[in-house]
Amino acid sequence: MNMEQSFISRTNREVSSSRAIQLNPPDTELDTMCIGDIELNPATRTVKKSGHRVHLTPTEFELVQQLMSHAGRPIRHSRLLAAVWGSRYGLRSEYLRTFICQLRKKLEVDPENPQYLLTHSHFGYYFADRQTSV
Numbered sequence: 001m002n003m004e005q006s007f008i009s010r011t012n013r014e015v016s017s018s019r020a021i022q023l024n025p026p027d028t029e030l031d032t033m034c035i036g037d038i039e040l041n042p043a044t045r046t047v048k049k050s051g052h053r054v055h056l057t058p059t060e061f062e063l064v065q066q067l068m069s070h071a072g073r074p075i076r077h078s079r080l081l082a083a084v085w086g087s088r089y090g091l092r093s094e095y096l097r098t099f100i101c102q103l104r105k106k107l108e109v110d111p112e113n114p115q116y117l118l119t120h121s122h123f124g125y126y127f128a129d130r131q132t133s134v
């Protein structure tokens with residue numbers, strides 16, 4: 001296991017089951033979200049890209065769900081960290097960089113020129129807002 005995989009594995013184990021902040025409103029938690037060719041189904045905890053299932057870790061899924069739930073709106077680093085990892089991780093932006101990099105490799109056609117997982121410089125991340133209905 002390389003250093004990056006070890007880091008991701010360790011952080012996945014550290015994620016607490018009780019989240020300090022929930023960004024998703026309860027009434028929309030189970031609605032399937034589709035943006036471009038990315039589809040996220042919270043009820044089955046699955047993500048598809050162009051109709052093909054993409055394997056995500058539980059933490060990756062939580063992060064994508066948070067971002068897609070607020071598509072087009074940048075979410076501050078500290079807020080994403082608290083929502084996905086818990087409030088004590090609010091200053092660990094390296095977690096986000098690592099996971100966003102992994103997610104771009106899984107979800108983007110060209111991870112070096114992302115169309116979905118976008119950076120808002122010195123603030124946070126956001127998911128593109130080209131929403132379609134399912």
